[in-house]
Structures are given as structure tokens and as C-alpha cells.
Amino acid sequence: MTLHESLLDAVGDTPLVRLTRIASGVPAPVYAKVEFFNPAGSVKDRAALGMVLAAEKSGALAPGGVIVEGTSGNTGMALAMIAAQRGYRSIVVVPDRTSPEKIKTLKAYGAEVVVTTGALPREHPEHVRNVAARLAARTPGAWYANQYDNPANPEAHRTTTGPEIWAATGGRITHFVVGVGTGGTVTGTGGFLKEASGGQVRVIGADPLTSTYSGGDGSPYYVESIGHYLHPQTAEDEYPESYDQSVVDRFERIGDRESITMVRRLAREEGILAGGSAGTAVAAALRVAATLTPDDLVVVLLPDSGRGYLSKYFDDDWLRRFGFLEDLPGTPTVADALGDRPAPLTALPSTATVADALTAAGALVPVRLPRSGDNATTDVSEVIGAVRPDALRALVARDPSASAAPLHDHLLPSPPAVGIGEPVDEAAARLATGTGTAWVLIDGRVSGTVTHDALRRTTGHVPPARAAGPASRAT
Structure with missing residues (x-):
């Protein structure tokens, strides 16, 4: 048994575990680097410790100081753990989409938690990083960790994660699959593996479907701590300085449903309870391994534990409310009230005019934040209201000049949302x-409407057996 002088000595040296069931059908062996074995439960323990040690060495963090950071949770928990062990205060700013489990964990370590709105333009004063920087500037003795632009973030992985993988595989690794968030893990680990192998190791980024890292439009996604979200009103998008794009050879783009399905399979087929971004990474790793040979070796990094997401990815009720689960045998669901999957709704951008809405299909049409392109569906968090095309056509018939009016001036409140597989x-x-209307969500995106009357008529009706929807595999 190893003796440690403090808990911080236990950071790193996490195991590589072969995925024997989920990856049984692919030619190449797939090993998972299980980072929730770190003391605070995630890969961020490495970067947090590296950043703190570098700050102490430089004098930026003095004894009795205050550690401040903006984070989706994991880096904050790691910093809060380190702060507790080394006698610092900690202030952690998190977006409001952060899971309740993470916030409670931060408080358990003694951190002061500040919750701010997550979906804001980068320049907005209440953006997570701006709030954290402001708090650090006005707090005596504070040091702002700034994982996004701190060189100690990737350096921690260059000196620990990469060498561990290289040593554990005896240099046999051929492909490294990892999600990209701040970019520190992929930059440091991937950079080391490329150098150690003479450029032979291929680095594959696992990315949410809409993340801008892999060419998405930057719209919201439901997997935390990964990818790059871009608010449509951000004036100038900047990638973190911790992220070296040249390290990534290519990306595998994974949708939310596939990620959630995979992370639930990991728990039930491998006994590995990991977070949602691990599902993204494993789904990508299986795609990669399917194209390889038994002589190759794939390592996929699992960033954190699923215990921080029990109220989300492992909660059937949460998944049904957002339209990720669709099969409840013997129970009438929203899908039964519709009779079929809804025809996709085309959302109108808030920058449109009344004229743009006159030919829109549907009794109620969602109005969303403006984005490039015109997706058939749109994330419910970006729907800011609704319009009734019939009412607008009647308005223009009375007053033709109204067609040039901004659509935003005629917005109705956005109705509630229900998941397609919800009872x-x-x-x-x-x-x-009465006759209220709701959006119908599939994978968190507005995909149709349903009325209260239709739901009420279906209540108590036992539906006939039907083929399970694609999300039923997540159960």
C-alpha cells in the first residue's frame, strides 16, 4: 500500500480498463483511461493541481489567498479540494445548467458558489468567465485560475496523463480519443503521445454535434464539460489558449442522444459509471476502432464520474421531459397524443419580419435566437417566443404595411415544453x-406542438404496442 503525505499526492496514476462488452464487436482493443479515480473525481484534478503549484511558485497565489475560477463544475471541485487541503479560500462561478450534484459537492468542500446565467454572449458582464475575473479583481489576495488560457493546464497533462498512457500501453497506443473542452487535456496528452511515438499516434477529438470545434453552429447541447458553445450575439469568438488545434488529427461528431445512450450502456454493461462527456468519447472511440485492426490500440479518456449527473443522464424522468426517452410500454405518452412523430417545425429567427412568417407552416411557430443556417428544429433554450401565422396574415390583410414590421414586436410568450416520450x-x-399548447421536444429541440385537449383525450388510454423509438435503447 502506498503512503501519501496528503491527498494531493494521489492525483494521477489512474487505471486503463479494457472495454470488453461494449467494444466486443470492433477489431481493435479499446482501453478507457478512467479519470474519476482522481481524488475529486475527474481529470481536472491534474490541471487544477498543476495550475495551483505554478501559481504558488510564481507568487501569484500567496499563503492564505483565495482561488477563484469560472467552470462547469469539475475544475471548480478540484480547486476547492486543493484549497481545502492547502488552506486557501475558494470562490467558484458556475453556469445555471450545472448539475445540482456538482454544486452541492463544491459547497461540501467549503467553496463559495456563485451561479450565473450560462447562455450569454462572451462579452456579457454576467458571462461565467467575466464574473470570475471580476470577483478575482476585487477580492484581496485572490488568484484567478483561468483554466482556459493558463499554460499550466495543458502542461499538467503533458507531464502526467500522456506519459501514464504511453507507459501503461508499452508504447503500443495507436489512437487517442478525447473530448475537447478547455483543450488542456487533448493538447497536453495528445501532444506528448505524438512526440513519444514520432508522430504515429493519431489524436481524435470527440465533439458534440453542434460544437464549433468540429464545424457545428455553436448551438446548445446537453452534454456538459465538452465542446464549444457559441452564443449568437457573441461579437468575437475566441478559442481557449489552452487548446492547440494542430494536435487534433480529426473529429468525430456525436449527438446528444448517442452520447447519453452510450454513457448509460457503460454503467449497465461495463459497470463504469461515468459522466455524459465520457459517452461522447466512447461513442467516438467505437467508431474509430471499427475501422482499425487487432494490431491497433485505442485509448479513450473518461473525464469524470456519473455521480455528478444522477439527476440528468441517469434519471429517466429528466430524459423523458427533454425527449430523449420514448418508450413506456402500457403507458400513454405524448407520442400517442400526437398519433405519430411530429413533422419538423421550422423556427423563425428573431431578426425576421412579419413578412417572413406569413408562409410559415403550423398554427404556432417558434421564434429563436438568430443563427447561421436554418435547422429544422431548434434547442428549446434558444426559443424566445412564438407567433401565430394566421393572426399575422389577418393583420397584414388589414394593414399591408405591417408586413415590414419586426417579427419581434409580435412575439407571444413561449409555451411550456413536453417530451415526446413523457406520460x-x-x-x-x-x-x-383548457386549450393550451405546448412545444414537443425530441432530443431537447422543439420538433412540433401538442394541445392540452389532445393530451387530455389520451390520458387513461392504454396505447397499443409499438416499435420502440430510437432513444429507448438508452434505458
């Missing part, structure tokens, strides 16, 4: 009594 009685309870 109808639960869905109906969230609508106003």
Missing part, C-alpha cells in the same frame, strides 16, 4: 387548463 398525465399537468 400524458404528467405533460398535461404542466399545461394551463
